[in-house]
Amino acid sequence: MSLLSRAAAAAGIALVLASGGCTGAPGVAVQAGAVDEVGTVAMDEALHAKLPETIRMRGFVRLVTDASYAPMEYFAADGRTIIGFEPDLAAALGEVLGVRVEMVVGVFNTALDEVSAGTYDGVLSSMTDTEDRRDRADFVNYFSTGTSILVQRGNPKGVRSLDDLCGHSAAAETGTFQEEMLRQTAKKCGSRPVRIVSLPTNADALVELRLGRVVAALQDYPPASYLTTDERTSAFFELASDEQYEPGLFGIAVDKHNVALRDCLRDALQRLIDSGTYGDLLARWELSASGVSKATVNGA
Amino acid sequence: MWLRPARPRVRSTSRLFATFAAASLVPVVALGALVVQDYRRDAAEQGRAQGLAQADVIAQMVVAPALNSGEAHILGGDLSRRGLTAEQYERMRESTGLAVYRGSVQHLRLRGFTGRVIFSDDGSSSNGVPVSDPDFQAAAAGAARAKVIIGRTQTIRVMQPLFAGATGQSVGVLEVYLPYQSIADRLDHQVTQTVRRIGGGLAALYLVLALLAWWITRSLRRYAADQRHNALHDALTGLPNRVAFRAEADAVLNQARRDGETGAVVLVDLNRFKEVNDTLGHHAGDELLRVVSERFRAGLDSRDLLARLGGDEFALLLPGRTGPEAVALLEGVRDRLAEEMVLDGVPLSIEASFGIALYPEHGDHLQELTQHADVAMYQGKRGTADIVIYSGTGVAHSHQWLVVQAELRHALERDELVLHYQPKVNLPDGAVIALEALVRWEHPERGLLPPGVFLPAAEHSGLIVPLTEWVLRRALTDQLGWTAAGQSWAVSVNVSVRNLEVAGFPDLVAALLAETGTPPERLVLEVTETALAGDVERVERVLAQVAALGVGLSVDDFGAGFTSLSHLRGQPVAEIKIDRKFVADVTHDPQSRAIVRSVIELAHGLGSRVTAEGVETAEVYRWLIDAGCDEAQGYLIGRPVPWPQVDAGIFGLPGEMSEATMIEGMSR
Secondary structure, eight states, rough: HHHHHHHHHHHHHHHHHHHHHHHOOOOOOOOOOTSSTOOOOOHHHHHHHOOHHHHHHHHHHHEEOEEETTTTEEEEESSSOEEEEHHHHHHHHHHTTTEEEEEEOOGGGGGGHHHTSSHHHEEEOBBBHHHHHHHTTTEEEEEEEEEEEEEEEOOTOOOOOOGGGGSSSEEETTTSSHHHHHHHHHHTTTTTTOEEEEOOOOOOHHHHTTTTTTEEEEEEEEHHHHHHHHHTTTEEEESSSSOOOEEEEEEEEETTTTTTHHHHHHHHHHHHHHHHHHHHHHHHTTTTOOOOOSETTTTO | OOOOOOOOHHHHHHHHHHHHHHHHHHHHHHHHHHHHHHHHHHHHHHHHHHHHHHHHHOOOOOOHHHHHHSGGGOOOSSSHHHOOHHHHHHHHHHHHHHHEEEHSSSSEEOOOOTEEEEEESOOOOSSSSSSTTTTHHHHHOOOOEEEEEEEEEEEEEEEEEOOOOOOOOOOEEEEEEEEEEEHHHHHHHHHHHHHHHHHHHHHHHHHHHHHHHHHHHHHHHHHHHHHHHHHOOOOTTTOOOHHHHHHHHHHHHHHOOOOOOOEEEEEEEEHHHHHHHHHHHHHHHHHHHHHHHHHHHHHOOOOSEEEEEETTTTEEEETTOOOOHHHHHHHHHHHHHHHHHEETTTTEOOOEEEEEEETTOOOSSHHHHHHHHHHHHHHHHHHHSEEEEEOOOSSHHHHHHHHHHHHHHHHHTTTTTTEEEEEEETTTTEEEEEEEEEEEETTTEEEEHHHHHHHHHHHHHHHHHHHHHHHHHHHHHHHHHHHTOOOOEEEEEEOOHHHHHSHHHHHHHHHHHHHHHHOOOEEEEEEEEEGGGGGHHHHHHHHHHHHHTTOOOEEETTTTOOOOHHHHHOOOOOEEEEEEEHHTTTOOOHHHHHHHHHHHHHHHHHHHHHEEEEOOOOHHHHHHHHTSSSEEESTTTTBBGGGGGGSSSSSOTTTTTHHHHHHHHHHH
């Protein structure tokens, strides 16, 4: 007994001596508090300096979003906190730029108008970077995906492709790329038109589909996939096919006149991509397949 | 024999039971309280959960649709900033009115995060939970809370975040008051029923435990009583045993010491019990003891204490009796015991020896008294009286005996004993014909001890048996020595009656004779006269066996005891030794002379030789020759000495032989 404890004490002394030796060896000094934050990026002073002065002065950037698009951006259970990939990305961008990037809930359909009016600095709401929209804003591309057709589980109307929607009703969020896609599809239907149901939020579109008032709802692949795999919703929804229609880029919409902010966001995003933070955030939300390898503006 | 007060034991068992009962009541009550408390808490929790669920349904089916009517106006934040549109307000009124009117919902308010009342069922905007209320804060932060409010009737108040649309965005707080009385009543009823069931079950459980405890304590009590009885009583006779006797007697004696009372301690030993045991078997022995105990009991008072110490030994404590009273009582007992009984068809009469010690006369402690009673009893056994009161003199060395016995045991092991020999000469020629072996003890501290110091103690215990065996063996060995030196003397060895009672004594003698190659006629065993008065049949049988070997038998100390002459008749006696008392007096006491002459004649008539012991003067010597005595022994002829110092020459009287020759002979 006493022999054992004496041996333990001796071992303890040896350990202390050994660790003392180690700290003496040249090593990387680790900043306190940074150890457990994976992929944290340091603030880039140069980029911060390039921010428009007004933003630098007030210390935050306000991006409008429609939080009904899990897992991209949606409300947490408390009904007030916005969570998802995009809030995380916004926060990371803020880290790099040295300002706070806030997500503000707004109506998707009028989001670009609000930016043009100067209410917000940009839109970060899974907005597809389209030619039409480029007339009103520049896009810092951060995501790449296509559109899926979401139907009720069991697919009662046998929808397999966009063409099958002819003669049926389909829902989409007002002002989205998917609403436009439905309009384009409707044009090809001839005598059996598609009845397009446009709703203020994506959640409202899903309510319509859940209640069987529409046959399908169009939305981007990531949230559609999320719905069909999440245990609370997978019992009601499925993808009509694995196909992603009209793949394209998502972009943070910034006013065309705010070039400095646009470029700062682009460079900051590139910094995140380079540092691995971007990849890490994608992985957290199981969105790695939709990542971009380079930060671009308006697709170039 | 005596009744022990039973009350204290009963009280202690009931206390044990009470302890049991109390100890098991604690966990039972604790368990009950715990279960009931848990159940109550669960019931309350269940009520709140029900309230929350109900509020949720109201929120989603009544409030949200009303707020969702119209445009996307609601989106983007806090109700308190914007309030409701007229249309939304109207829809709220329509959809809640009936429920409020019917009392399904007692109150319903929509609150902004700042606490502003956006809508209330009665149109007022000043009522409602304060913003600082933790429930309001929790609901504003996204968590639902339910609380039971006990007023005239019970109401449950639910505060929960207001999710206006499908996005899950909270735009305010919904404050709903739902009737809870019926739910509470039902839960109360459930709780009451459960409490009753659990209480009943636990009561039954407790009852079972208590019964068990009662049963166990009763068994324990009985067992303990049995154990106690067994520990203190003799199983065969049911009498108190030695331990019980000691305890009780100590108590009585203590009391007596304080109060100056008198009384007697008596030890009783049955005579010939061993014989019954050996001949009729242990079963008969047991039966005998039972009968004896009953007869004892019948002869005693209730205040007297009777115990069986073991074997055939009994003890009595007779408080408040004087010596004569005790003797009178014991005489009665003795007579009862002596009444004939029939065991296994054999009629028996039991005799016993009673030794009495009186307190405080002979001591006031039990040990002392029993020792004295023991001495008295053995005195009785040796003599004729069967009821003996300790005399204070005589063999009062009981304690010293114990020491001697212990030391003697060591002496045998360490070979501290030696044999001295006293010559016995033929009359009238004076030729030495035999030596009597006399044992001495070379005590390491006390020097050479004569047999009188230790033989009684040895005889009193079983030590006499190995001692005699040792003497026999040594004497025969010494005889080989003097035979080799050219002497043909016989050797006499004293044998105790105890030796004769030990089975196999004749075999031992035969074996020793064979071992040493001694002709049997050269060994004489001297048996004390009183030995012949003991267990006659047995002693006779053994003596006959020994005599059959060819060994000579001698009756020692003849005339000193109480030998019935009839005993001599059947015995193969070779020699009779006249006790020294008579021999010493022959020169001046005519009666002694007459006795000695008669004994000589008697012996010759029986075909035995006669030896006179204690011959100390020439006068006596001469008289003995004249009287026709065959042999003589005494200091005149020779003191006991180691055998090489024995004078082998012919003994002559000083007048007829020169003094120098005698001294020369002694010194050789």
